[in-house]
Amino acid sequence: MTADPETTLRADARRNRDQILAAAKSIFAVSGPEVPMEEIARAAGVGVGTLYRRFPDRDALVRAVAMDNFERVLVDARAIAAEETSPWRALERLLRQSVELQLSIQLAMVSHRALVILKGDPEVRRLRDEILEVVDDFVRGAQAEGKLRPDVGAGDIAILFATLLRQVRAKAPDVAEMAARRCVGIMIDGLSARPGTELPGRPITSHDLDPAEDHA
Template sequence: MTADPETTLRADARRNRDQILAAAKTIFAASGAEAPMEEIARAAGVGVGTLYRRFPDRDALIRAVAMDNFERVLVDAKVIAAEETSSWRALERLLRQSVELQLSVQLAMVSPRALVILKSDPEVRRLRDEILAVLDGFVDGAQAEGKLREDVGAGDIAILFATLLRQMRAKSPDVAEMAARRCVGIMIDGLSARPGTELPGRPITSRDLEPG
């Protein structure tokens, strides 16, 4: 029995799309959303023509990456919220385990082009706002537990995360991953509630992160 050509074509198209998204995520994280489309196609193992058939322009690819990441982060966050009885442990777990969160925050806050897409696309904005709502809940709960310092907000954490985890040049991917995990560990240690340096200004909230 031979495979149905139409089914095979759909499977190939899906595989190509998944390969392109995976390559785009890695390259966007390392080089930003303005990375050459040819570089993404090469990393995905597909031709440039195949990439453009799946995603007609850069904005379409950025939107697809953002949607895929936000959906994965939201699922992770909801699972963590359901499994953890401590908001502090939930926050710590989300920051430590979610690679998708790293790229999502970068796309939402670092890339000017991605900011335009996030602002104009209602579905992307909906997912982004749902993630921030979960993060707000973790922050409020962790502060009520006395585990998270009182003078920070969800916006502070998002900004710290985006700043610390911008990919650095390293001798190998393993070194870069280790450095990222160490940065997150240092960040979490600094967020814990204990005497420390007084912060200037006021806590930055999720509302302060609204694209302007």
Template sequence: MAAGSSSSASSRSVTDSVTDAVTGMPSCSGREAASVESGTASASATGSGSGSGTGTGTPLRADALRNRRKILAAAKEMFALRGPDVPMEDVARRASVGVATLYRRFPDREALIRAVARDTFARVLEESRAAVAEEPGAWEALVRMLCSSQELQLSVQLAVHSRLVRDTVRDDPGTGRFRDELLGVLDRVVKAAQEEGTLRGDIGTGDVAALLSLLLRRAPDPPDGSAGAAAERAMGLMLDGLRARPGNTSLPGGPLSVGDFDEQHKRDLRP
């Protein structure tokens, strides 16, 4: 973890998150916005982040790249509001592109679902790597990672409630690769935070991943946004329980590793 500088908006939101996390109440809303704003420039430019584009890693034309981004943003919004079975025509209408343009980028519903999952994981992976490079310590990087990981909520919820999404994501090597890389970054940060004495030592990376997964499975926020405060409190409670301090309550069983978490994840995705 190296100290570094980022944009003023990003630095402010990360500072707020870390300061609040120390007292047990993080504020992740600014960090989420910064993560979405930064996006995945390199992956988006070639289509590799979503598995669309040319399929060969060749950079997309500017107009094709704009359309792709608009379609993915519209798909995420429509999936959240109406589920993954929403008509493709409605996604195209929301993205303000023609149906032919949508099908040229994503030939079927499964391709669009894969694209949404890959794009989301790629964004969170890039933000996690930035946290490792920019934050002054491992605990600060972990807080930033967990806050930005809330962008995974839609993909997690769709996989829980939709057999089509579950099967599509389970069988997609691209999504699996992003997920494995993200878990690898998390594993390094967890171990570094334990070495610096800020993260309790009786847990494993699988424990952190399992806690985050449970938090992301919460019901979608209602239109009035009233669930936001509850989600912030839940994140605060999670961070408070993870923080190393004298008198930490003993935990039952042993620490969960990445392998333990992976085994449970595979069981959850089985037909």
């Protein structure tokens, strides 16, 4: 039996979209969202015309990547919350686990262009806020356990994680991955509750990261 041409076209379109998103995620994670669209199309194995048919401009592609990653992170965070009885272990596991988390935080909090694109989008904001709610729960629970130092907030953790991973650069991908994992390990060690250097100011909360507010 011959496949329905319309079904085949839909499958091809979906495959092209998935390939473009996968390529954009990989490139954005290394170079940020300002890379040439032609480079993304080349990495995805599609023509530039195909890329622009799926995503009419860079802003649409950045939004699609952010939406896809936020959705994945939210699913992961909720699964961790359901599986772990210790909020500290849940927070530690979330920090260690996914490239999606790294890219989402970079897109949401580090890239100025992405901030401009995403801050007015209600769906992106909803997903971002739901992720931060889960992280807030982990933070409060871990502090109640006595495992997380009491003078940090979810915003501190998000900013530290984003800044740390953005600085990781290496010629070989395996070295970069190893470096990222080592840095996250050092970060987790520094977050654990024990006598240490007193931090200036106050804990940074998830509300301090609200892109809808002007902190300039």
